[in-house]
Amino acid sequence: MAIIVAGTISMIIEGFFVYNLVFSLYLIITTLLFATAKPVQRDRFQDKAYFNSFIKIFSYFLVVVNISAAIYAVLVLATADYPEDVFTGLYGKGGFGSHSLSVINFLMATYYFFEKKYKNFAFFFVCGILGFYGQGLFIYVIAFGLVILPYLLKNVATTLKIVFIAVSFFSVVYLINPANFKYIRVNIAYAELIFEEYDYEYEIEKMKDHRRTYIPRYITFLDGSRRLFFSDAKVFFLGTSPGTYNSRVAFYLNGDFIQNKTYKKLFNYQTEYHHDYVLPILNRKYLANTMWNDGTRNQPFSSLVSVLLEYGFIFGSIILFLFFSSIRRVRKATSRRESSNFVKFIFYYCLILFLFQYYLEVIEIVFPMLLMVKLIEVDLLNAKSNQDAPTLES
Numbered sequence: 001m002a003i004i005v006a007g008t009i010s011m012i013i014e015g016f017f018v019y020n021l022v023f024s025l026y027l028i029i030t031t032l033l034f035a036t037a038k039p040v041q042r043d044r045f046q047d048k049a050y051f052n053s054f055i056k057i058f059s060y061f062l063v064v065v066n067i068s069a070a071i072y073a074v075l076v077l078a079t080a081d082y083p084e085d086v087f088t089g090l091y092g093k094g095g096f097g098s099h100s101l102s103v104i105n106f107l108m109a110t111y112y113f114f115e116k117k118y119k120n121f122a123f124f125f126v127c128g129i130l131g132f133y134g135q136g137l138f139i140y141v142i143a144f145g146l147v148i149l150p151y152l153l154k155n156v157a158t159t160l161k162i163v164f165i166a167v168s169f170f171s172v173v174y175l176i177n178p179a180n181f182k183y184i185r186v187n188i189a190y191a192e193l194i195f196e197e198y199d200y201e202y203e204i205e206k207m208k209d210h211r212r213t214y215i216p217r218y219i220t221f222l223d224g225s226r227r228l229f230f231s232d233a234k235v236f237f238l239g240t241s242p243g244t245y246n247s248r249v250a251f252y253l254n255g256d257f258i259q260n261k262t263y264k265k266l267f268n269y270q271t272e273y274h275h276d277y278v279l280p281i282l283n284r285k286y287l288a289n290t291m292w293n294d295g296t297r298n299q300p301f302s303s304l305v306s307v308l309l310e311y312g313f314i315f316g317s318i319i320l321f322l323f324f325s326s327i328r329r330v331r332k333a334t335s336r337r338e339s340s341n342f343v344k345f346i347f348y349y350c351l352i353l354f355l356f357q358y359y360l361e362v363i364e365i366v367f368p369m370l371l372m373v374k375l376i377e378v379d380l381l382n383a384k385s386n387q388d389a390p391t392l393e394s
Helices: 002-014 018-036 050-077 098-114 118-129 134-154 156-176 178-191 200-208 217-231 233-238 248-252 261-266 272-278 284-289 303-333 337-356 363-388
Strands: none
Touching: 002 018, 002 233, 002 303, 018 248, 018 303, 018 363, 050 098, 050 118, 050 363, 098 118, 098 134, 098 337, 098 363, 118 134, 134 156, 134 178, 134 337, 156 178, 200 217, 217 233, 217 272, 217 303, 233 303, 303 337, 303 363, 337 363
16 A cells, blocks of 8 residues: 555656556556465365466476477578567467567476476477577576576586586587577677776767667666666655656557557657656667667666666565565475475576566566466465374374
8 A cells, every 4th residue: 555655646746647657556566466465275275286287287388389389480480581589389479479488488497407307398498598588598597597506516516417418408509599699699798888988978869869879778778777766866765656667567658669549649658757768768760770779688678677766765675575575485485495496496587587677567477487486385385284284193
């Protein structure tokens, strides 16, 4: 209620962007309620293992989708001028297309790795790479590495085996899909330019003139967000108002990316903050003039930034704390090492993904992850209830 009240006050101050407020609260609060909700025991559901059942069913569906994506990709690759992001199939082209499918594949691959089902791991991992999500692969490696690092430091022999397998595997992947690795190398080279020739005002002016920029525009976006956050007391404490800066809602309602003319008349809310700090970095005219300049290195997306900037430091921090502490609570309650590692991976994976994308508001990403965590929590409650149940002897 405090978050809703503070968001409403901020909305009134900034100019009554009611649609932005309602849609943002719907996405954020609904997700937050699901994340923080605690299961309640029901006798007739007590003997079921929900997480394992869900994983089996989900895996079957994902295999079918991946096979359809592979078939679709082969057909498109034979005719398309630009073969990027074609690994979709039955998943469809909505949302983030093959990129969000990659995220889900990496998630499932990690589950099977910790369960020591390495064939399943390899299948879903390769499908994740085929989604052409270079930054997503980089994020996955970091999140996965943070989980297994303590084990690698303790066991040198296992570490050497994993390094050998990883090098061999990535060598094969490089032969199949070298463009993904080249994409990552180019991104790193562009990011290094910040140490040589970066100036915020100059970069923004180039963007407003729709000129090509080489320093990743994501870096310019972070710099501009920092400047706004610490230079305006109202923004720092109450935010710019929910759905008005760089969130998914802000982009959906800014009028620039809406193609339907009727909807564009109804929803055309380019707020001052969005117009000055975000829209110059990513807009339709810019993308039309400069092809292949809309990669994740150039997108002003970040759930961590949008929550803090749109809801303010106090309530934005509360939102993020409640979300991630709910995942951490389940991990700490899990004694089984495989499940604990998997939940820990989801924690790191969400945290880093939220830094580079607005996935907190993307239901096809955040819901499967939260659902897995909540089902593990339900199974933990059932297991505890069964252990505490009175026996004939007692």
